[in-house]
Amino acid sequence: MARIKAAVAHAFDAPLSIEEIEISEPVQRQVEVTLGAVAICHSDISFAEGAWGGTLPAIYGHEAAGTVTAVGDGVSNLSVGDRVVVTLIRACGTCPTCASGQPTVCTTAPDSLNDGPLNTADGQPITQAMNSGAFAEKVVVDQSQVVKIGEKITFETACLLACGVITGVGAVVNAAGLRPGQDVVVIGAGGVGLNAIQGARIAGARRIVAVDMSEEKLAIAKEFGATDGVLATEKSPWRHARKAMGRNADAVIVTVGAIPAYDQAPRYLAPGGKVIMVGMPHTGAMSSYEPVILAAMGQGMIGSKMGDVVIQRDIPWMVDLYEQGRLKLDELISGRWTLDQINEAIADTKTGSAKRNVILFDR
Numbered sequence: 535m536a537r538i539k540a541a542v543a544h545a546f547d548a549p550l551s552i553e554e555i556e557i558s559e560p561v562q563r564q565v566e567v568t569l570g571a572v573a574i575c576h577s578d579i580s581f582a583e584g585a586w587g588g589t590l591p592a593i594y595g596h597e598a599a600g601t602v603t604a605v606g607d608g609v610s611n612l613s614v615g616d617r618v619v620v621t622l623i624r625a626c627g628t629c630p631t632c633a634s635g636q637p638t639v640c641t642t643a644p645d646s647l648n649d650g651p652l653n654t655a656d657g658q659p660i661t662q663a664m665n666s667g668a669f670a671e672k673v674v675v676d677q678s679q680v681v682k683i684g685e686k687i688t689f690e691t692a693c694l695l696a697c698g699v700i701t702g703v704g705a706v707v708n709a710a711g712l713r714p715g716q717d718v719v720v721i722g723a724g725g726v727g728l729n730a731i732q733g734a735r736i737a738g739a740r741r742i743v744a745v746d747m748s749e750e751k752l753a754i755a756k757e758f759g760a761t762d763g764v765l766a767t768e769k770s771p772w773r774h775a776r777k778a779m780g781r782n783a784d785a786v787i788v789t790v791g792a793i794p795a796y797d798q799a800p801r802y803l804a805p806g807g808k809v810i811m812v813g814m815p816h817t818g819a820m821s822s823y824e825p826v827i828l829a830a831m832g833q834g835m836i837g838s839k840m841g842d843v844v845i846q847r848d849i850p851w852m853v854d855l856y857e858q859g860r861l862k863l864d865e866l867i868s869g870r871w872t873l874d875q876i877n878e879a880i881a882d883t884k885t886g887s888a889k890r891n892v893i894l895f896d897r
Contacts, residue, residue, distance in 0.1 A: 535559075535653065540670030541876045542660060544591045546584030549877045550669065555593075555660060558651040560606035560674050567620050567675065569600035570689030572668045574876075574883050574891045575697050576724070577814065580791075581663060582880075585816040592661035593652060595668030596622040599683070599692040600895075609677050617689075618680045621696045621845055622664040625678045637678070638840040650674075669876060671895055681849045687856060690870065690892050691863045695849050697840065698890060699863065701812060702729025702789065704841015704848060707737055709810045710785040714738030719775050719783040719802045720760070722790035723751040725866065725890050726812060728758045730787045732861060735759030741779045745771055748886070758862055766794075772801040782807065789813050796821035800828060800835070808834040812841075866890045 535558050541550040560566045578594040580586060598620040602612055612618070625637035632640050651674040652660035652667055660667070667673055683692050702725075706712050718734040720727050723746040734742045735758070743762045744755035752763030762778035764771045776782055782804035788795050791813040799809045800823050815821075828834065841848075855861035868888035871879040879891040 536672070537655070538671040539873060540593050540667070541595075541873060542591050542593055542654075543582050546582065546590070550582070550880075552874055552876070554655050555670070556653040556655065556657070557670070557672055557674055560604050560609075562606055563608050563677050564606040564651075564674050565602050565609055565612055565677055565680055566604035566672060567598070567600045567618060567680065568603045568672050569598050569620075569668060569670070569895050571599055571693045571895065572893045573597035573693045573696070573698070574879055574893065576883070577664070577697070578669075579880055579884060580814070580816070587817065588663060589661045591654065591658075592663040593667035593669055594663045595670070596664040596666040597693050597696040597698065598666060598668035598673065599689040599696070602680075603672070612677055612680060612682070616682050617685065618682055619692050619696050619849055620666060620668060620673055620675055621679050621681070622666050623679055623840055623843070623845055624665045624676045627678065635844060636842065637844060638842060669873070669893070671873070681845050683849075683853055687853055690867065690894060691856070692853075693892065694863055694866055694890055695852055698725040698866070699729045699852060699861075700843045700845070700848060701841045702726040702731075703733035703736070703852065703861075704843040705787050705789075705810050705812050705838045706730050706733030706785070708842035708848075709836060709838035710787065710808065712737040712739060712785055715740050716784040717741045717743075717779045717781065717804070719743045719745060719786045720755075721745045721766070721786065721788045721795045721799060722813060723748070723755040723760075724789065724886070727787075727789040728755060728866065728889060730789055730812070731755055731758045731760050736855065736860065743775045743778050743783070745775065750887070754889070757865070772798060775802055785810060787812060791815040793819050793821050797823065800824075800833065803831070803833050805831045806833065808836060811835060811837045867892055870894050
């Protein structure tokens, strides 16, 4: 086993501990990636706070990019020296959902490996949270989680493609199936919301209405492609959105885990429209709506995990759009931090003002 530095959670809702841990070498179908960057996602924070349970100690972090430094037996199409994005999407490739093109909800891939590659310095197991454990200098992951990238994109930019970007863009392109000329409401103008807005712009939406609690975030949303902004604090904000569009929306993308957002989302919908549920409330939180209206108007509500992406298909075209200047990625980075500063970076993320904070590793 190699020794690396990592940020370890020993208790929920407590600062992470920067310490030396052990990581095993890759075995069957696994690759070792020495990381160049990892972004902080609100999902990491929610897990670390205990919102969705889990086993401790654990290492969180799942938006990563780096260089392949070792490969196990049976690995194909990846070699030492490849520059890659590392995602949490571990897929078997053969179960019914994978075979139907839905690897994000693979029915055989585990959520985490308690017998995984990570141990404390004295040999006790550490949970590789979200299949990645990327708040560390290295990760060992299944080859299905990794996508090769070229030389034109930096690791600090590429790591954003591991979750926030594909989740937001994919929710519009894959889950909503948005067509040119349709209208969209995006509730929440944080990291995922901004990418949903970009996805709507790229898909050819006529009107893109951002809804958020912050005037500052609404202004940023317009930089990413929103045509209009509505404050969520307004009385009946759906009426303001309807006024901006001249009608109700064909798709409403809920990118925050706030229950009021879910309660209100169907009010923005046009007949035949659908709510795409992306933001994740805490376990046990409940929302309510009037189903007779959805039934009578032919509307729907569907969940979208990780933008329903197929990473080997979708990440390369998003990289290409970035290189063309059509997908904003660099502008999503709010701050750059070291691993030793991760608790400060998490605190900054929790203020709600940051789009994405990125941890950079010295090479």
